[in-house]
Amino acid sequence: MAEIETFDNPHPNRDYVITHVAPEFTSVCPKTGQPDFGAIEIEYVADKRCAELKSLKLYLQSYRNVGVFYEDVINRILDDLVAALSPRRLTVTGRFTPRGGMHSIIRASYEGSRPQ
Amino acid sequence: MAEIETFDNPHPNRDYVITHVAPEFTSVCPKTGQPDFGAIEIEYVADKRCAELKSLKLYLQSYRNVGVFYEDVINRILDDLVAALSPRRLTVTGRFTPRGGMHSIIRASYEGSRPQ
Amino acid sequence: MAEIETFDNPHPNRDYVITHVAPEFTSVCPKTGQPDFGAIEIEYVADKRCAELKSLKLYLQSYRNVGVFYEDVINRILDDLVAALSPRRLTVTGRFTPRGGMHSIIRASYEGSRPQ
Amino acid sequence: MAEIETFDNPHPNRDYVITHVAPEFTSVCPKTGQPDFGAIEIEYVADKRCAELKSLKLYLQSYRNVGVFYEDVINRILDDLVAALSPRRLTVTGRFTPRGGMHSIIRASYEGSRPQ
Amino acid sequence: MAEIETFDNPHPNRDYVITHVAPEFTSVCPKTGQPDFGAIEIEYVADKRCAELKSLKLYLQSYRNVGVFYEDVINRILDDLVAALSPRRLTVTGRFTPRGGMHSIIRASYEGSRPQ
Amino acid sequence: MAEIETFDNPHPNRDYVITHVAPEFTSVCPKTGQPDFGAIEIEYVADKRCAELKSLKLYLQSYRNVGVFYEDVINRILDDLVAALSPRRLTVTGRFTPRGGMHSIIRASYEGSRPQ
Amino acid sequence: MAEIETFDNPHPNRDYVITHVAPEFTSVCPKTGQPDFGAIEIEYVADKRCAELKSLKLYLQSYRNVGVFYEDVINRILDDLVAALSPRRLTVTGRFTPRGGMHSIIRASYEGSRPQ
Amino acid sequence: MAEIETFDNPHPNRDYVITHVAPEFTSVCPKTGQPDFGAIEIEYVADKRCAELKSLKLYLQSYRNVGVFYEDVINRILDDLVAALSPRRLTVTGRFTPRGGMHSIIRASYEGSRPQ
Amino acid sequence: MAEIETFDNPHPNRDYVITHVAPEFTSVCPKTGQPDFGAIEIEYVADKRCAELKSLKLYLQSYRNVGVFYEDVINRILDDLVAALSPRRLTVTGRFTPRGGMHSIIRASYEGSRPQ
Amino acid sequence: MAEIETFDNPHPNRDYVITHVAPEFTSVCPKTGQPDFGAIEIEYVADKRCAELKSLKLYLQSYRNVGVFYEDVINRILDDLVAALSPRRLTVTGRFTPRGGMHSIIRASYEGSRPQ
Numbered sequence A, B, C, D, E, F, G, H, I, J: 001m002a003e004i005e006t007f008d009n010p011h012p013n014r015d016y017v018i019t020h021v022a023p024e025f026t027s028v029c030p031k032t033g034q035p036d037f038g039a040i041e042i043e044y045v046a047d048k049r050c051a052e053l054k055s056l057k058l059y060l061q062s063y064r065n066v067g068v069f070y071e072d073v074i075n076r077i078l079d080d081l082v083a084a085l086s087p088r089r090l091t092v093t094g095r096f097t098p099r100g101g102m103h104s105i106i107r108a109s110y111e112g113s114r115p116q
Helices: A053-061 A070-085 B053-061 B070-085 C053-061 C070-085 D053-061 D070-085 E053-061 E070-085 F053-061 F070-085 G053-061 G070-085 H053-061 H070-085 I053-061 I070-085 J053-061 J070-085
Strands: A006-008 A017-028 A035-045 A049-051 A089-099 A102-111 B006-008 B017-028 B035-045 B049-051 B089-096 B103-111 C006-008 C017-028 C035-045 C049-051 C089-096 C103-111 D006-008 D017-028 D035-045 D049-051 D089-099 D102-111 E006-008 E017-028 E035-045 E049-051 E089-096 E103-111 F006-008 F017-028 F035-045 F049-051 F089-096 F103-111 G006-008 G017-028 G035-045 G049-051 G089-096 G103-111 H006-008 H017-028 H035-045 H049-051 H089-099 H102-111 I006-008 I017-028 I035-045 I049-051 I089-096 I103-111 J006-008 J017-028 J035-045 J049-051 J089-096 J103-111
Touching: A017 A049, A017 A053, A017 H017, A017 H035, A035 A070, A035 H017, A049 A053, A049 A070, A070 A089, A070 A102, A102 B053, B017 B049, B017 B053, B017 E017, B017 E035, B035 B070, B035 E017, B049 B053, B049 B070, B070 B089, B070 B103, C017 C049, C017 C053, C017 D017, C017 D035, C035 C070, C035 D017, C049 C053, C049 C070, C070 C089, C070 C103, D017 D049, D017 D053, D035 D070, D049 D053, D049 D070, D070 D089, D070 D102, D102 E053, E017 E049, E017 E053, E035 E070, E049 E053, E049 E070, E070 E089, E070 E103, F017 F049, F017 F053, F017 G017, F017 G035, F035 F070, F035 G017, F049 F053, F049 F070, F070 F089, F070 F103, G017 G049, G017 G053, G035 G070, G049 G053, G049 G070, G070 G089, G070 G103, H017 H049, H017 H053, H035 H070, H049 H053, H049 H070, H070 H089, H070 H102, H102 J053, I017 I049, I017 I053, I017 J017, I017 J035, I035 I070, I035 J017, I049 I053, I049 I070, I070 I089, I070 I103, J017 J049, J017 J053, J035 J070, J049 J053, J049 J070, J070 J089, J070 J103
Parallel strands: none
Antiparallel strands: A006 A049, A017 A035, A017 I103, A035 A089, A089 A102, A102 B017, B006 B049, B017 B035, B035 B089, B089 B103, B103 C017, C006 C049, C017 C035, C035 C089, C089 C103, C103 F017, D006 D049, D017 D035, D017 G103, D035 D089, D089 D102, D102 E017, E006 E049, E017 E035, E035 E089, E089 E103, E103 H017, F006 F049, F017 F035, F035 F089, F089 F103, F103 I017, G006 G049, G017 G035, G017 J103, G035 G089, G089 G103, H006 H049, H017 H035, H035 H089, H089 H102, H102 J017, I006 I049, I017 I035, I035 I089, I089 I103, J006 J049, J017 J035, J035 J089, J089 J103
16 A cells, blocks of 8 residues: 655644545455445544645555455555554545445544543 | 345454445335335444345345335344344334325334443 | 324334325415415334324325414324324424425424333 | 416517416325325416416415316316416426326427417 | 226327326346336327326336346337327336446337327 | 514423524625625424414514624524513524625524423 | 616627626515515626626616516516617526415516627 | 447337446546546447447446546547447547546547438 | 734624635645635634624635645634634634545634633 | 647547536636636537646636636637637636626637538
């Protein structure tokens, strides 16, 4: 996976919410080899570091030819973002397009230890 | 009914939410013999096992020629999913199309014992 | 008013939510004699009995030529449903179409004694 | 049926288009005795007379307890409006709500002789 | 297939347009055996006979367990309606739900000989 | 301002919610003399008296040529309704159309003493 | 009525289409004295002069307390704009909010002599 | 590119319209190496052969890692479909997602010689 | 930055919510020099002073040619509004348009000391 | 203004339609000095040259601090694109956001000489 770069949180003394929505996510189904498509939403409260947008885009693009299940990819994105940002809290949501007449939404969250 | 197959939850240490929406559900009204149509939404937190998508589709399709009331079918789907998955929690919602100028929504939930 | 028929709740051991939406409700304004139009939404948790759909439709249709104020009709529907169903809880909402450039929404609820 | 009143076209030298949309139309199915619901749209170019709005509303309301098929009622409204207005041209469209999982749209037009 | 019943066109002297939309159509893919879902829209100008709504619903329902391709079923519905109604003109449109991330629309028309 | 008339609450023993939405509100900006436009939403739980709809419409219309700021008019409507109705609780929301590329929403509430 | 000011068409050698939409139009019903509300859309091809926006706004505002029927006001706006602009062609459309459960759309056009 | 398979047009005596919409198209920008995303719509009148859906999906998927401009890819898809189907007429439309705050739509058509 | 002017809160004895939405915000990306676009929503409970609308518009416009990151600008607007208004509480939300196929939402809040 | 760069039309033997939509256009009102906002849509049939997307974006951005009327800017963009591309035909549409409660749409077209 491409590396998620970060920059200094310009207002670390305040809990505020940052949301990035990437509607052009695509990976590959490990069972059928067919491409999967979905929108990834990342919502977090930064601690010391914020996610740099261009590297975040490249990180998500690096799943393009990777075979991975829905349930797995959302948790892996969550783990990678938590490792890169050490956020106060972070949620990743994937909304995938229909397969077999059925569409799926997966949501996973991380809750850091609160400094208060 | 077709069997609901499962696979190992790839991230069992985390409570995360999985949602599947099947807008092409159809069964038969046991009173009139007429087909019913609706969307079934399944939202759950897996424990050890996740629902395999293709078998879940076939399970829902197996109601196609079954006569069953709205209130009954949602609870039966809930019971079958709980039996197959032993989830931490699970909700089934059915949104049915209008009959006699009136449409219906049925929602039933299961709350497992929390391991914490 | 037409009688609301009922049938045995097929899953009485579980609290689950049943919603019926009837967007074709019409009655008569007792002040002007003009017809009123609206959508009636009924949401309830059944105890021993569920509302039978066809009789519920006929019950709502029986207001067609009755003169009744918005605030009154919603409470009367609530009272009749509570009497027929003895539900665990029940809410009736009426969303009426504009009159004099203004539209109205009326919502009334019943909370039964919880068996827990 | 209630009478459609008219008033003098204030600009008879110009062909311009008048549209009235009545989304609260209701009549009765002659076969089942059940109420039907729909929206009636009337579009016309007036010649000497325009339709007065309040009488038009009362005319449409007078179908409330009349048993009449979709195909028939739209043509009858067209005939009555043509008789009352002698318009240059006039179209009536009915968009009816679903019955048996199917909804219907009926459109009929009158083309008068053009004075040019 | 169930028979399409008809009734006398109540206004045969006028060309007017009748549209019926059935959003609950389902048949079976002859290749995969999986159910297909779609909305069928029928638009026609009647000559001597109109389609009776209940029989039309039952006719469309009779495809429920029939294996048939999209391109074929729309043309067969067109042929059957033309045979039953001898309409002045008639169009059938099928809008099918996504399969393999792709959805399809099929439209076929019949143009009778005009009596003018 | 026109007087807000009231009528007896037909179901005073029950807390139920009445909402009226008037999307055609207009007043005048006291600074520029230009007209302002917005939608006023009134939501309340009646105690002994309900607001009569026609007088409520005339009351809101009486602001038509009055110069008043957004923040002021919502609080004045709230005060007048509380004085007329002595409600158990009441909220007024104004959603105003854009001025200078910016639109505004103002919401004020009254909470009466609860009889329980 | 306020005067409609104009400015030189910056590109008179080309037929191009200018549309202004004013969704905050209000006048008074001459029969009931009640305010009417609607959106006015003006679409034209300028010849030598274009409508200045601020004066157009003030012109439309000057109907605020004028009693005038829908059919009349649209034709009067058309006449005033044609007089002020001598356009190549111009259409005025008014979309009025519901009265008595029915809403109206009025459209009138002017076609100048084409210079080609 | 993957091959587009075909099957016999089941109703070759009639001109009817087949539309397939694939909202999950992705290719690569040849200038930046970044992925492009869009929806491809194919509308055609078949002559002797129809496009088989699964092979059409695989054909569109085979652009996944190909570097190609918007204007080029739509014309290439058009050429390949015309070669495979020899249709009576065919249009390809691509609706691409925003890049640099701007989105693009490309449409190309083929008109065969009509047999009439 | 332009100064945010204020006026006396006309109803300081009541906690009520004021929301202003400015969908035409634009600034410049400090990294690429490209313009950014978004909607700014300001929601607050005034204490002694309210924000004057025209100065608020000019204040937001003064970012037009300023290079600033999303995360920074929302916090700076929050700081400036808190300094100008000393509100009881205030939230600023920025919804920015897509860049690189991804859009962002930033939300920051201030909670003053409550006088109760 | 920035220069509009071009590239060779990859399929010059076919008339096909290219549309670019830029919803983030902003310029300055020459009368008030206030910023204007709108969406610019460019639709054309290329002859020998196509517009390069990045340069087109920069060209439109170069109006950011230019004072220009709606009617003028659309015609100037049309002139510049015709000069750069010598297209077979080209239309520019601007949809501007509300000012004084009124929004505007301006559309201008160029029709080249057809080579056929």
